[in-house]
Each structure stands twice: as C-alpha cells, then as structure tokens.
Amino acid sequence: MTDTGEPFRARTIAEGFGADADAYDRFRPRYPRVFAERVLEGLPAPARAVDVGIGTGLSSLPFRDAGCRVLGVEVDERMAEVARRRGFEVEVARFEEWDAAARTFDLVIAGQTWHWVDPAAGAAKAHDVLEPGGRIAVFWNAGDPAPEIAAGFAEAYRSVETGLPFTPWSAPQREGYAAFLDAAADGIRASAGFDEPERVRVDWQAVITRDDWLAQVPTSGGHNRIAPEKLDALLAAMGAVIDRAGGEFTMEYATLGVLARRRAADQGR
Secondary structure, three states: OOOOOOOOOHHHHHHHHHHHHHHHHHHHHOHHHHHHHHHHHHOOOOOEEEOOOOOOOOOOOHHHOOOOOOOEEEHHHHHHHHHHOOOOOOEEOOOOOOOOOOOOOEEEEEEOOHHHHHHHHHHHHHHHHHEEEEEEEEEEEEEEOOOOHHHHHHHHHHHHOOOOOOOOOOOOOOHOOHHHHHHHHHHHHOOEOOOOOOOEEEEEEEEEEHHHHHHHHOOOOOOHOOOOHHHHHHHHHHHHHHHOOOOEEEEEEEEEEEEEOOOOOOHHH
C-alpha cells in the first residue's frame, strides 16, 4: 500500500509496475468470483465492461469468467501485452485522457488501480462512458497476516531503510485502505452523476509460501526503485520471518470495493 495523500500524482510509481510484468502476473493475488458476481447483479448479460488499469488482466478474469465482455485501458504497454496474451483487448492510455470513440459500457471496473487515477476526473470519465443505469466498481485486495508476521515484516523495512515514503506492515492493511475507499467515494459524489456510493467487502484467505511471497514483494508499488542490494537485504529479512513461522503463512484478505450506479440522463448530473 502506498502513501494515501494523492498517489495518482506519483507517475513514476504508477507507471512502473511493468518492470517485471510476468512476475506481477504470476504472484499477485487474484480476485474472488463472488465479488464479480455481486458487482454484476442487475446489469445486462453479457455486460460490456471497461477495466481501468487492466494491468496483466488479473482484475478482469473473474468478470470474464462470469460472462462479461471486457475492454482494458492500461497506461503501461508492458502490462498490456501480458493481458493481450490472455485474450483481452487493451488500449494504451491514461483513463482520464482515453478516447472512448463514442463507445459506451454497462460497467467500469478498476482493480488495485483507482488510487493511481485522479478520483474526480476518473469518475467524470466513467460517467461519460457508462450507459444510464450502468455501474462503476473500484476495488482493492488488502491483506493482513498474523500480527507477529506483520510486525516482523515492518521491522525488516525499518532495518533496511528502503527509502520508501511509508513503512509497509506498520499498521493493519485492511483498515488502512479506508482512505482509498473514501477518496473513491468522494470523487464519485463530486461527479453528481451517480447514486450514493455503497461499500462491498468479500473476505477470503490464502496460504503463501516463502518463495511465492519473496517473488511478490518486488512487484509492489515503488519497490523497483529500491537499490538492488537493499532489496536483497529486505527479502532476506522477510524470508527469515517466514522461516520462523514454518516456511509459509496465512494471509487474511478482503476485497474491498466502492460501487455506484450511473443515473439516467433525465436525472441530471
């Protein structure tokens, strides 16, 4: 998780996830099918969706599995190429500046990316590309391991002095994402074209091995800017924490979302 000030202004981080797109795709957590089904309730079938910051396609997979036709918009060509290999059509652009070419959609989704989008401009763009009665759904995966694991991870970051503007794992992640959810809801309200946003949460868990976790860590925001020797030290320290726990740990995840329905044209904006 990143500093929640105005992360969408940190373009070097926002556009740096493709440094190792294949690792991102392999090791980042997926999204539960039940969350996608909740988002799709009441929408036409098959729903036409645009995925903002589709990345490698992870956020779109449960929606496609549930019958959606998904178009991706992605700022990083390296990430887009992985999503295309998965069979998704992807256009490379920042969503706020993307030309939809008069196309409209039933659904706008954004998984793990909306904090990289200007929340007011993004909501306004979503309004413009949605059909009346369509829906915006922005969501994040947030996870917490056992407290002793989280404390060990936080100490690893402090001891290595990574240069990151925050200390991961120093506070519960699922609670910390409230700032992202609040900013998203405020941006949607500011557009004045949506019903009152609602919150959705789906809890799930995953057992993560030492090797898989150490492969996932470098794909996190800003980690590609950590000096190689410091990153190696960080991974070694985190690996030691997991070793003490028996070589794996359970992550208690929550997929946290903000949903809102676009009002009909005659309801104003």
